[in-house]
Amino acid sequence: MSEGEDRSGDLTELAKRRGFFLQSAGAYGGVSGFYTFGPNGASLKDNVEDTWRDRFTVREGNMEIDAPTVMPEPVFEASGHLDGFDDMIVECPQCGASHRADHVVEDETDYEEAEALGPERVGEIIAEYELVCPDCGTGLAGEAVEDFNLMFETNIGPGSSSPGYLRPETAQGIFVEFPQLAEYARNQLPFGVTQIGRAYRNEISPRKSLVRVREFTQAELELFIDPEEDEPDLSTVEDVVAPFYSAEAQEADGGEPRELTIGEAVEEGVVTDPWIAYYLGVATEWYERIGVDMDRFRFRQHLSGELAHYAADCWDAESYVTGDWVEIAGFAYRGDYDLSKHDEYSDEDYTVFKQYDEPITVERPTVDPDMSYLGPEFGGAAGDVADALEALAEEDPDAFREAETDADGEGTVTVEVDGDSHEVPVGQTGFAVEEVTESGEHITPHVVEPSLGIDRALYTVLDHCYREDEIDGEERTFLELPAEVAPTTVGVFPLMDRDGLGEEAREVAAELRERGLSVAYDDSGAIGRRYRRQDEVGTPFCVTVDYATIGEARDDDEGEPGTVTVRERDTTAQKRVDVEALPETLDALREGDLAFAEL
Template sequence: MSDDGTTSTDDARTSEQLVELAKRRGYFFQASGAYGGVGGFYTFGPQGAALKGNVEDAWRERFAVAEGNMEIDAPTIMPEPVFEASSHLDTFDDMLVECPECGESHRADHVVEDNTEYEDAEGLPIPEVEEIIAEYELVCPACGAGLADQAVETFNLMFATNIGPGDAQPGYLRPETAQGIFVEFPRLKEYARNQLPFGVTQIGRAYRNEISPRRSIIRTREFTQAELELFVDPEDDEPDLSAVTDVDVTLYPASEQEESGGGHVETTIGDAVEAGTLQPWIAYYLGVAREWYDSLGVDMDRFRYRQHLAGERSHYASDCWDAEAEIDGNWIEIAGFSDRGAYDLSKHDEYSEDRFTVFQQYDEPRTVERAVVDPDMSYLGPEFGGDAQAVVDALETKAERDRAAFESAAETAAGESSGDGSEPRDAESVEIEVDGEHHEIPVAKTGFAVEEQTEAGEHIVPHVIEPSFGVDRLVYTVCHHAYREDEVDGEDRTYLALEPEVAPTFVGVFPLQSDDELEARARDIVDELRAVGLSVTYDDSGNIGRRYRRQDEIGTPYCVTVDYETVEGSEASGDGRSGADGAEAHSGTVTLRERDTTAQKRVSIDDLAATIEGLRTGDLTFDELDG
């Protein structure tokens, strides 16, 4: 990659060839092609779905099972109030600029980033983006018309829908899986026995109505996320960093991005925490994720963690670091690690009818001051009728959350706030909301007081640490970083050097030639390998060299070839293929071929399943095999 972040010719060529390979070999391709296709929607074919599933399984094993976290599966459609509370309806926007000639809409920040030295235009205010477009005389990427006089506007990315017929309840497709976890917190905390910290994971689809989806499955309108929401007590909970202290990481802190000539910082997790570059919880997950990405085949020479600048952080995040991979000569986000603080749970606690807190018991009882109300029901009853109790509940909540509102109203009513000696004004009131309607209650009728109480504990709103992974982008990254070209026996070869853990097919089995006996023996081996849980494909089409190339191209780590030595070995043993009782007899050898080096070794059929399973788990290496 060049220093200015532009895409080199070789990078672009790799990307083009990977996308072509993905379509031809069944990894991924644009959806609904028979109807002209729809931008931003992709279908994962047989190979891609298997690779994607393997990535999801590996994530689940590391971030759910190994960490002792729960997993849920929440709906993808949620009612409008959820997103009012989360602020997505107000803040989940991108910058849109429309071409005056062809009418195409584009993300204004992408137009700027693709054609100027600005790398993070997303974090700039709209007026500044408009000025940059005018200064550089930027044009429409589709038709070349000038955009200098076009207004840049906000565009909300939420997909709207209706829930039910008639006067349907408005709803939205979730833009992140996280809200499905947050809204269920009151029940999930019970499953965790109200003990912090605890984590909840989810793997599922999310939807964003992107202005200009592009770059294959890197930026789409429907995608898969794997997210972990860790709920912690910010005062008492700290991670155990011992397992990740010595993990090497490449960091790109905000301070380096803002400094002329700033660059990457090569350090360890432990040193970064000690220097104050990383806060402990985010540091822990950066260390875990770095090792996990490495195990999946992400090239660590093209991997970094970049801290969000203040202007680009999401509305909920106090700090955020992106895991970024170099693709096509540019850095793309493949995960985000955020400290969401108490934002989400506080919002849902405020907007919903449930409680989004956890009771934390003190070591010893404490005497504290609490704001309480004892409303005058002789006033509230006639005034509000059947809603009187809802008004009481609202007053109690208001006193708990906004004691100052009562104190200010009381001071004003007593004539203290003006300081002019005027008579007390009994009409001074506090404002509450009940079922969407606002009411003002005279403070004198609320029975507001501040009392000393002895408490065994307190209800706290947990803070949230969120590692959020983009599965589709990771699939693309793994394939891109695994793409290889070389020459074998005088012929050009393309292959994907996928790690065994994620390869969609682990072993291919071939008869050497079209021969009934070879084919029957090969199919028996396929059945035996599948019976032990291996992903196996059978191929008897074309010459053996072409079959090897096909498997190389989809990333199959090993191939087994059944030849005449296989069946001759069986005949020499005197057993044949099956005994007198019909039980299958194993003897002879097969050729086992390794993808990356194309090296071949003879392996006993009796040991074949155990050998391949050992190669899959890493207990064996190909070099350790005899033959």
């Protein structure tokens, strides 16, 4: 399929008819932004998740957790989601429909990344282009473009005294548990924690099937590193080739993505952080593994106006589906933002102790305030003044050394408590500089985050694997899914359900299931029709039990006794395989250890 084609309608029809996904609660009129995965969709989704877990958790040596989907409000106050997790909304004055303002602009103008422009500029563009409501055609010029927080709010327990939110990302469930997770990792950096789970965003205008929904599955890795010492082993991915669409290229006239190896991208400074580059390489291999067409795939760097509040740099993986480029993953260097915020807002310590190779002796400023002076002098603020003095000694010890003297010849320092300034004589602070021997220091790790959307990856795979051809004069639709992720590995059919063929086919199917293979048994209709049904859901192999299988010779039977016919989906080629060797053969075909042409 060329980049300009959009088969979203064909794909949505196939998905509903063959049990991949459908809009939820259809019996009650449906609800926008929520989808139910049918039998084939749930199986495909599980297989995609399993490959992600294999690559990002098992092979990377990371640990996996499963955190709650509802979390208390203070978590999101600390993370910044209460104040900064917004999209731009504009409401139609005629029909009252709400729309993503940046999407209205992108759909009707040449602006590609309107989200980076901000509400004021987006409002100006709506007026300049005289853009209208997509539902009723009423002009939107002059209508307010405002920020809309995307989190679903709820209450934890009865009443409204304990507000909570459905998590908008799985990451916070990892960050809040960092102190305990660091203990599990024996406080040794780097270490990674993964999670696959549901996330929720109250999208203003869900659209494009699974592309923009209100409930979805994320697969995220949070890697905790020492920014001064930890570096990735780029040698394992340096030769991986991927298309890079840098911010510079996006802002240039006629700028296009560049095909580079990961090693070249780092060497040329296209990707400045080696950890980000490493995971772009890992992700490229994974996307190829699950069936993404790399000719319709790219990594796009965030423009400055798009960067999240926590990100020093961020790249998106994008796939071309539904006639447009769609974000399917984000790769961000989050620095120490998350752990520092939770350290500030909570009662826990979000640091790790970094052991020195050898103990060192350092000068350490300290204070020991005279509370018999501070109490009468500052009353109820005395404790806060003491804390402020301690903080000042740590941050600016010269303030004590260089304190200006008053008329009595005594120096004073000034600290602020709740906006009020308080002067304290240096002699009453107990300021001193001591030599101490330290074996290490507490540091706040930095975070590298690959965050992948499973639903969008699944939709991309279906779109990119959708095929149409003609077999024996008959049009055929099939999904060229990799065997590893296909919902069903093998279809088992009796040539016809008589003369014991049905019983033998059912025994073959049972044996293959015992082997751990996903099997569909079908004895309904002509054999060609059964092949087409399995092709359409992406089943890579079909096995036909015929008279040779049960050792009965027929004039039209060319098979060897005790064999079955194995048919390959993509080429429709068929080969005879000994029924005793069938489980091992299909297992090897599924795992890629054996090619069909080698049979």
